[in-house]
Amino acid sequence: MAGKVFFSVSMSLDGFSAPEQRDQDPKLERWMAQWMELQAWIFPLRFFRENLKLGEGGEQGRDNDIARETFERTGASILGRRMFDFGERAWPAEAPFHTPVFVLTHNRRDPWERPGGTTFHFVDDGIHRALERAREAAGDRDVRIAGGSETILQYVNAGLVDEFSIALAPVLFGSGTRLFDGVDASKVALEPIRSEASTRVTHLTYSVRPR
Amino acid sequence: MAGKVFFSVSMSLDGFSAPEQRDQDPKLERWMAQWMELQAWIFPLRFFRENLKLGEGGEQGRDNDIARETFERTGASILGRRMFDFGERAWPAEAPFHTPVFVLTHNRRDPWERPGGTTFHFVDDGIHRALERAREAAGDRDVRIAGGSETILQYVNAGLVDEFSIALAPVLFGSGTRLFDGVDASKVALEPIRSEASTRVTHLTYSVRPR
Numbered sequence: 001m002a003g004k005v006f007f008s009v010s011m012s013l014d015g016f017s018a019p020e021q022r023d024q025d026p027k028l029e030r031w032m033a034q035w036m037e038l039q040a041w042i043f044p045l046r047f048f049r050e051n052l053k054l055g056e057g058g059e060q061g062r063d064n065d066i067a068r069e070t071f072e073r074t075g076a077s078i079l080g081r082r083m084f085d086f087g088e089r090a091w092p093a094e095a096p097f098h099t100p101v102f103v104l105t106h107n108r109r110d111p112w113e114r115p116g117g118t119t120f121h122f123v124d125d126g127i128h129r130a131l132e133r134a135r136e137a138a139g140d141r142d143v144r145i146a147g148g149s150e151t152i153l154q155y156v157n158a159g160l161v162d163e164f165s166i167a168l169a170p171v172l173f174g175s176g177t178r179l180f181d182g183v184d185a186s187k188v189a190l191e192p193i194r195s196e197a198s199t200r201v202t203h204l205t206y207s208v209r210p211r
Numbered sequence: 212m213a214g215k216v217f218f219s220v221s222m223s224l225d226g227f228s229a230p231e232q233r234d235q236d237p238k239l240e241r242w243m244a245q246w247m248e249l250q251a252w253i254f255p256l257r258f259f260r261e262n263l264k265l266g267e268g269g270e271q272g273r274d275n276d277i278a279r280e281t282f283e284r285t286g287a288s289i290l291g292r293r294m295f296d297f298g299e300r301a302w303p304a305e306a307p308f309h310t311p312v313f314v315l316t317h318n319r320r321d322p323w324e325r326p327g328g329t330t331f332h333f334v335d336d337g338i339h340r341a342l343e344r345a346r347e348a349a350g351d352r353d354v355r356i357a358g359g360s361e362t363i364l365q366y367v368n369a370g371l372v373d374e375f376s377i378a379l380a381p382v383l384f385g386s387g388t389r390l391f392d393g394v395d396a397s398k399v400a401l402e403p404i405r406s407e408a409s410t411r412v413t414h415l416t417y418s419v420r421p422r
Contacts, residue, residue, distance in 0.1 A: 013377075013401065013417075014391035015226035166224075168379075170403040170417055174396030180225035185385030190224065192381040195413040197406030202415060206224075206381055 002135060003142035004162040007152045008070050009179060010038045010201070011166045016176035017149045037171045041200035042067060051096050063198045070165070075138025077101045078130050080151035084120070094118075097146075100137040102130045104151060127154050149179045157184045161208050163193065167201040187211050213346060214353035215373040218363045219281050220390060221249045221412070222377045227387035228360045248382045252411035253278060262307050274409045281376070286352025287345040288312045289338075291362030295331070305329075308357075311348040313341045315362060338365050360390045368395045372419050374404065378412040398422050 009017050019034035042048050046058030047068040058064070076099050079087070084103045087095070094116035095101075101120050109122040123130040134143045145155045155161050166179075187210060194205040220228050230245035253259050257269030258279045269275070287310050290298070295314045298306070305327035306312075312331050320333040334341040345354045356366045366372050377390075398421060405416040 013415075014389070014394065014396075168415070170401040172391055172394050172396045172399055172401065174391070174394050178225070180383055180385070183225065183383050183385050185225075185383045188383055190381040190383065192408070192410075192413075195406070195408030197403070200403075202403075202406040202413065204224075204379070204413060 003073075003075060003138050003140055005131065005135075005143045005145065005155065005160055006073075006163050006165070007145040007147070007155075007161065008165040009147060009149070009152070009167070010041070010169055011179050012038060012169055012171050012173045012176075014172045014174065015178050015180060016173040017147075017179035018177040019173060020176045034171075034173060034176070038169050038173075041167060041169065041198065047071065051098075052092060053094065061198070062196065063200060066165075066167075066196075066198075066203055070144075073142045074144045075099060075141025076134040077144045077146040078127075078134050078151065078155075079103045079146050080148050081105045083146070083148040083151070095120075100134070101146070102134045102137075104130055127151075127158060127160070131155070131160060149177055149181070153180070153182050156188060156208065157182075159187065159210060163205065163207040165203060165205045167203055169201050214284075214286060214349050214351055216342065216346075216354045216356065216366065216371055217284075217374050217376070218356040218358070218366075218372065219376040220358060220360070220363070220378070221252070221380055222390050223249060223380055223382050223384045223387075225383045225385065226389050226391060227384040228358075228390035229388040230384060231387045245382075245384060245387070249380050249384075252378060252380065252409065258282065262309075263303060264305065272409070273407065274411060277376075277378075277407075277409075277414055281355075284353045285355040286310060286349025288355045288357040289341055289345050289362065289366075290314045290331075290357050291359050292316045294357070294359040294362070306331075311345070312357070313345045313348075315341055338362075338369060338371070342366070342371060360388055360392070364391070364393050367399060367419065368393075370398065370421060374416065374418040376414060376416045378414055380412050 011017050019031045041063055044059045045064045045067050046060050047064050049058040077097055095114045095118040098117040103120055103122050105122045112120040145152050189209040189211040190206040193207055196203045222228050230242045252274055255270045256275045256278050257271055258275050260269040306325045306329040309328040314331055314333050316333045323331040356363050400420040400422040401417040404418055407414045
């Protein structure tokens with residue numbers, strides 16, 4: 001049985017999945033501070049520490065289980081080019097995917113194998129083809145559209161996303177990158193699957209249906 | 212003991228508290244359809260039917276309790292002028308507030324008493340003065356900033372809101388009036404108080420703190 005196609009991101013209460021673009025914002029400190037607030041629920045988790053080999057310890061509990069479940073269901077990921085470029089500088093050598101990752105790009109490049117099981121494949125023939133290859137690689141596990149939000153929206157608007165999860169953070173950004181900016185609302189209906197509050201965020205899961 | 216100042220609105224997952232402005236949208240049907248989707252959790256409730264005298268019946272359960280609690284805690288409401296203008300045409304003679312309502316306006320007008328306990332008072336000397344009068348009228352009950360979103364944001368940005376609740380609806384609008392558009396994010400910190408899912412929406416409650 002084929003897996004699902006999903007995304008899972010943190011979002012501010014006013015709908016932003018990232019602070020204002022770094023290259024438009026002279027205050028990198030402010031960007032980092034906002035980004036840390038958005039992701040604040042993840043850093044203390046045992047799973048996060050394990051996955052990035054930051055050492056022992058970390059919190060257990062429902063947030064941790066959810067982060068681990070999201071990781072474990074994922075057989076392959078799809079990344080937009082800009083998120084890859086950013087991550088290429090930010091991730092440790094042992095990149096945090098530990099699965100095949102398909103990067104949407106216009107430039108051909110040989111696969112890039114990292115220690116720990118992550119291999120980046122560069123796909124220059126469109127989002128459908130990238131998904132085909134990701135599905136094949138994932139087997140019966142799920143394909144995660146890992147981001148950024150522009151890539152996520154391309155897949156949502158093409159009707160290719162089955163479900164998604166949002167960790168809704170108790171923070172207002174006022175500006176930044178809106179997760180759903182450009183969504184084709186006339187085509188997308190949502191069905192709530194689960195809503196679960198932890199002490200830090202509310203985890204919302206929806207399935208996506210054509211309208 | 213003085214009551215709290217709060218607001219309570221329905222919001223789409225992408226952050227809209229109203230569909231695109233009616234007077235900019237030639238398709239009133241579409242506006243109504245979106246608005247109905249946003250408020251869909253309210254119409255079937257027993258409290259909603261009671262409050263508007265629509266007759267017997269209606270659903271009980273947690274959504275209904277929340278709608279009733281919101282009504283019962285409210286000792287006075289504050290309305291922006293545009294929302295009042297809209298409501299003046301839309302509400303039945305027995306307007307749904309059943310308490311004093313303070314309308315922010317630039318035009319003097321005598322108080323307008325409606326059957327069923329709603330009296331509209333027109334305040335032309337600013338949001339602080341309107342709140343003073345509403346607090347006085349509310350006694351130890353709470354003051355609700357009833358809307359629209361522009362009025363809500365004026366009070367949030369002035370540091371005058373203690374807490375708020377959002378009924379997060381499983382719908383994407385893509386366009387419309389954003390609840391938090393113009394929020395002064397550098398001054399507003401949120402603390403999650405409660406998050407509770409019903410079958411139709413997720414009820415989120417936050418308290419507001421200065422940053």
